[in-house]
Amino acid sequence: MKIGVLGTEMVAKAIAGKLSELGHSVKLGTRDVQATLARSKGDMAGGPPVRTWLESHPQVTLGTMAEAARHGQLVVNALSGQGALAGLELAGEAALAGKILIDITNPLDFSKGMPPSLTVSNTDSLGEQIQRKFPETKVVKTLNTTNAHLMVDPGKLAGGDHTMFVAGNDAAAKAEVTGILQTFGWRDIVDLGDITMARGTEMWLPLWVRLYGTLRTPMFNLKIVR
Amino acid sequence: MKIGVLGTEMVAKAIAGKLSELGHSVKLGTRDVQATLARSKGDMAGGPPVRTWLESHPQVTLGTMAEAARHGQLVVNALSGQGALAGLELAGEAALAGKILIDITNPLDFSKGMPPSLTVSNTDSLGEQIQRKFPETKVVKTLNTTNAHLMVDPGKLAGGDHTMFVAGNDAAAKAEVTGILQTFGWRDIVDLGDITMARGTEMWLPLWVRLYGTLRTPMFNLKIVR
Numbered sequence: 001m002k003i004g005v006l007g008t009e010m011v012a013k014a015i016a017g018k019l020s021e022l023g024h025s026v027k028l029g030t031r032d033v034q035a036t037l038a039r040s041k042g043d044m045a046g047g048p049p050v051r052t053w054l055e056s057h058p059q060v061t062l063g064t065m066a067e068a069a070r071h072g073q074l075v076v077n078a079l080s081g082q083g084a085l086a087g088l089e090l091a092g093e094a095a096l097a098g099k100i101l102i103d104i105t106n107p108l109d110f111s112k113g114m115p116p117s118l119t120v121s122n123t124d125s126l127g128e129q130i131q132r133k134f135p136e137t138k139v140v141k142t143l144n145t146t147n148a149h150l151m152v153d154p155g156k157l158a159g160g161d162h163t164m165f166v167a168g169n170d171a172a173a174k175a176e177v178t179g180i181l182q183t184f185g186w187r188d189i190v191d192l193g194d195i196t197m198a199r200g201t202e203m204w205l206p207l208w209v210r211l212y213g214t215l216r217t218p219m220f221n222l223k224i225v226r
Numbered sequence: 227m228k229i230g231v232l233g234t235e236m237v238a239k240a241i242a243g244k245l246s247e248l249g250h251s252v253k254l255g256t257r258d259v260q261a262t263l264a265r266s267k268g269d270m271a272g273g274p275p276v277r278t279w280l281e282s283h284p285q286v287t288l289g290t291m292a293e294a295a296r297h298g299q300l301v302v303n304a305l306s307g308q309g310a311l312a313g314l315e316l317a318g319e320a321a322l323a324g325k326i327l328i329d330i331t332n333p334l335d336f337s338k339g340m341p342p343s344l345t346v347s348n349t350d351s352l353g354e355q356i357q358r359k360f361p362e363t364k365v366v367k368t369l370n371t372t373n374a375h376l377m378v379d380p381g382k383l384a385g386g387d388h389t390m391f392v393a394g395n396d397a398a399a400k401a402e403v404t405g406i407l408q409t410f411g412w413r414d415i416v417d418l419g420d421i422t423m424a425r426g427t428e429m430w431l432p433l434w435v436r437l438y439g440t441l442r443t444p445m446f447n448l449k450i451v452r
Contacts, residue, residue, distance in 0.1 A: 206429055
């Protein structure tokens, strides 16, 4: 499938690399292609600069937000929480209309220091904000509850015996996304219901961040034991 | 140990019953003893009225909030989220001073319909509000992440192979509470840090509530797989 992945940071590269490895045609989207290619600094997680990463993933191409969105039959929002709405605006309503948008973002606000708070919570969520802004797009919130390495390779932890969530208004879109998650190795995928449940998974992040500090590794996840 | 348990609803009865079974001297606290004893209706979860419950738990006594707080060397806040601060005020600052207060409450707001939202979240929590209001009390947030039946008998689910959290400012208080949790059967107890992490566990509730709807049983919990 042709997939556009918006973003060039850790999560975007992890998702794009995995989707490409699985045989999908992937285009990364960025605000300014030349500036992104000129960057010599790696990402926050110690990953390589985008140019170096693209050299080691020759099947993946880089374009503008709009080009990546137009390329994709399905689009992945792997932007930062605070850049998500502006980035999606650059991608364009028309290019996203009728398509599934996998939304991985978390509305983390680092501006007041660590640990981050949320820019939206409780009675609204970033997933809902995106769905309201792009009513013709089928937003499916998922993958935002784990580290990027685990998102695309859950088997790295406990043989994959832990849980992923999906939430969204369109049942067929959730079924298609669930199928993609299964190709990543996810076995326990819980459908929480409509996009309002983005609230629940985004509000898990403050606990995730503190557990990251306590456990001193991002290689953990929750399992819903039942 | 002498323990005061504030509240007479499902959580209070479950905790009081378990503590009594373990040999502790337990006094339940309520706003109006006569009114509580006169109630013929059971609790929200189908449990018996308090009078009937007390007959089957003859070791447990009932008193006012202040009497229960004075009785306890350790006090448990098992009130509703919206009644917690007022109930603790009735218990009294002096009766709570210097003691450990196990805070199980969640700031659920049912006033706008289902699913409930939170009365406080993100940059503050009910646990912190209580700690600020009673600075001489050692508030330990715990047990608020599971159903009352599992709180006191984690072995009922997956042989107890799931996770409980503690958060609070006083290390010795957390160690003592951890010991009590172990007598309940908890084996995986994660110390999240100070009382600000009540935010993380209280913000887990919206996800818990939706999972309850999805799984159609409250007999589930999260396990931190690492």
